[in-house]
Amino acid sequence: MKNTKKIFLVDDHQMFLDGLESLLNDVKTITIVGKASNGKEALELIDKSVDVVLMDISMPEIDGIEFNRLIKLKYPDINTIAISMHNDAKILDKLIRGNINGYLLKNAEKNELLEAINTVSDGDNYFSEEVKRTYQDSLFKRENTQDQAPQLSKRELEVLGEIINELTTKEIAEKLFISQHTVESHRKNMLSKLGARNTAGLVKYALENRLSN
Amino acid sequence: MKNTKKIFLVDDHQMFLDGLESLLNDVKTITIVGKASNGKEALELIDKSVDVVLMDISMPEIDGIEFNRLIKLKYPDINTIAISMHNDAKILDKLIRGNINGYLLKNAEKNELLEAINTVSDGDNYFSEEVKRTYQDSLFKRENTQDQAPQLSKRELEVLGEIINELTTKEIAEKLFISQHTVESHRKNMLSKLGARNTAGLVKYALENRLSN
């Protein structure tokens, strides 16, 4: 562990960026060596001298998940901490696969932030108790219900897209030049694949997984 | 205008709260007189000595819109500035109806934040150029297409909530202890209010407007 830690901040909200900087500037053992408001810019500015990258998850263009992957590819020794608004197991899962070193919630206190920075720059990973709990819950769920990413076929996605557009089965059939029976088949297959009970479930799935457009 | 402005911060994200505090503490003409992580707490802590309240929009229990209304009711002379992630005309509209004095985006810079604080404590309102533009665009839209914010009643929202939960009309009727006819009425009224063609449209509206839970 070095005496003064070199931190790089990445967040698309300037105000949060400035706030974090001001907060961390009060800490003697920490130096802010740079800031960026998006992943692309950060990738250009970060070099191997950086100790810890603090990043937001939801960013335009390159999101936190992708950004973490890229930065780890370029500089495997840099420690990365994600700061997220939501305690979301899916996101965390993807980040862990990308070898993230820490995950903090935005409602964490200053002390926790500092502890996280210290921990990861010592070469350990830092995840708050709250985050660990949600993650383990999600692992437990996965083991018991072998749901695992339901895959919709290309055609099914097309049909789903038209359902989202509020078209009826008949209209979808006409639009895709297939019979109503076929559309109904696709619809029924999707219902069973997704474990949905009706159209509402299909639409929810589509919107939650950004398959809308 | 007083020499040192008394600022109160409200945000459910501790980290943002701490960051803002640190940021504003560097400014000589500003004193942070208090912080709260939700509207309820803030309402208890704020007194008439406060000059400016800086608040987040998305907060649990009492959201920023409601909080602003309440604080203005209690202390009409306190100046309020909302800090929001999104440049959303609908939210802004509601805030303006609640006599908010300023609206900033989270990607605003420190200087803009300070300017906003100065402006509102001088008794003027502050809205960034970006925000003003979106708001005017939305006014323009409203004049041409008389869509006007479709308002769903309390009961309609309840029914919609159950539709999102994939319940059928019959099940909703049983759950809410009303007749199927009534549920159908609510459903039909929502379809026409929202200009939706079917369930898919209702679900889309609900999810897009975060009425889900």
Place this chain on the structure above:
DNA sequence: TAGAAAATCCCTGAAAAGGGTGATTTTGTG
């Protein structure tokens, strides 16, 4: 307190969606 808005209930009939089952043809990949 009068009027509006919301919530409640009812009816009919048509269209759409959903459940079950089965079969053929296309397409893609090892």
Place this chain on the structure above:
DNA sequence: CACAAAATCACCCTTTTCAGGGATTTTCTA
């Protein structure tokens, strides 16, 4: 090529949704 997955179509039958009326009671609010 062989096998699997995807896409296609079909039939039956039930339930749900949607469209169109109309009506009464409750609640809110100017």
